[in-house]
Amino acid sequence: MTDTIVLIPAYNEEKNIKEIVTRVKKLGYTTLVVDDFSKDRTSQFAKDAGAVVVRHEVNKGKGEGIKTGFEYIFKNRKEKYVVLLDADLQYIPEDIPKVIEKLQKNQADFVMGYRDWSIVPWRHRLGNLAWRISFNLLFGTKMKDTNCGFMAMTVETAKKIRGIRGGYIIDNHIVSQIVKSKLRIGQVPVTIYYNRKSGVNRGVRMVVGVLYFIITEGIKYRLGISKD
Numbered sequence: 001m002t003d004t005i006v007l008i009p010a011y012n013e014e015k016n017i018k019e020i021v022t023r024v025k026k027l028g029y030t031t032l033v034v035d036d037f038s039k040d041r042t043s044q045f046a047k048d049a050g051a052v053v054v055r056h057e058v059n060k061g062k063g064e065g066i067k068t069g070f071e072y073i074f075k076n077r078k079e080k081y082v083v084l085l086d087a088d089l090q091y092i093p094e095d096i097p098k099v100i101e102k103l104q105k106n107q108a109d110f111v112m113g114y115r116d117w118s119i120v121p122w123r124h125r126l127g128n129l130a131w132r133i134s135f136n137l138l139f140g141t142k143m144k145d146t147n148c149g150f151m152a153m154t155v156e157t158a159k160k161i162r163g164i165r166g167g168y169i170i171d172n173h174i175v176s177q178i179v180k181s182k183l184r185i186g187q188v189p190v191t192i193y194y195n196r197k198s199g200v201n202r203g204v205r206m207v208v209g210v211l212y213f214i215i216t217e218g219i220k221y222r223l224g225i226s227k228d
Contacts, residue, residue, distance in 0.1 A: 004100055004152075005030045005079040008051075009065030010087035014040040020085070021049035023093040030079070032072065033087075034065040042087075063166035070158050083152040091150040095190045099152045108186030110153040110178045112171075114145035115192050124194075127207040131214060135172060138218025139179045143187060147171045147210070150190050157183055168206045169213040176217055 006024050010017055010033050017033065024031045031051040035043040037059040046053050054072050056065070066084065073082055081103050083096055091113065102108040117125055128147055135146040149171055160181045165173040178185055 002028055002030065003079055003104070004081045004083060004096070005032055005073060005077055006083045006085055006093070006096065007032050007034070007066065007069040007073070008085050008087050009034045009036060009062045009069065010038065010042050010046070011036040011059070011062075011065075012038045012040050012042060013087040014038070014042050014045050016089050017042050017051075017087055018045040018049045020087060020089055020093060021046055021051045024085075024096070025050050027093060027096060029083075029096065030077075032069055032077075034069045034072075036060055036062070036065050061166040063164045063170050066170070067164050070161075073155060074159065077155075079155065081152055081154055082158055084149065086149050090193055092191050092193075095150065095188075096152075098188050099150065099190065102186040102188070103152060103154055107184070109157045109183040110175075111151060111186040111188060112143070112145065112175065113148040113150040113190030114143075114187045115148060116189065120192070121194060127210075130207065131172065131210055134211060134214045134218065135175070138214065139176060139221060141175075141179060141185070143175070143185070145187065146175055146214075148190065153178075157181075165213075168210050172210060172214055172217075176221070180221065 006029050008031060021031045033046040033051045033053045035053060035055040037056045043053050043055050054068055081100050085091060099111055099113060102111050132146050136143055161174055161177045
């Protein structure tokens, strides 16, 4: 058994799940897939590729998928580190070793990837710029990326994350929990491929929603009244 387990929340990802699990396996890591009540063959393909699979009986969303994965790891696994990786191959498994390196060297408790903004679509770039500036200002950090879904942490750090939120605020919520717990944060560059395009209206709602979360939680943090 290696010291790292890779947690992949998945919903209707039969197109990619076998490949991503196979690539993680080649790196020597165990994969835990949390199937969020997919309507396709996500669970079967993940099992066929060698993953441990936990399946929701109803669709609950990515946040609940991460919570389910954490709870399974706490109760059933012995690894020291957990990596969060999306199922859509937007991020590549081959970057896992460098994402966990700072953990293994005891240089960080939590590591988030950061993207090369020069290859990120401009709409995503603008939204992320607003999020990043607001988060760093309100939480007193100097992060290069506050919304990258590719992250890793010690299992002990994962136990300190409470009430994981759903939707697009997941990444910011997790990072805010790490800041509040006064844990060490590291960042490393990661490769990204944009496979999907979001509509303008959906994109605007996402930017506003995440920005609202950052501002409200950041103000509460500054005032010392935030409890989770």
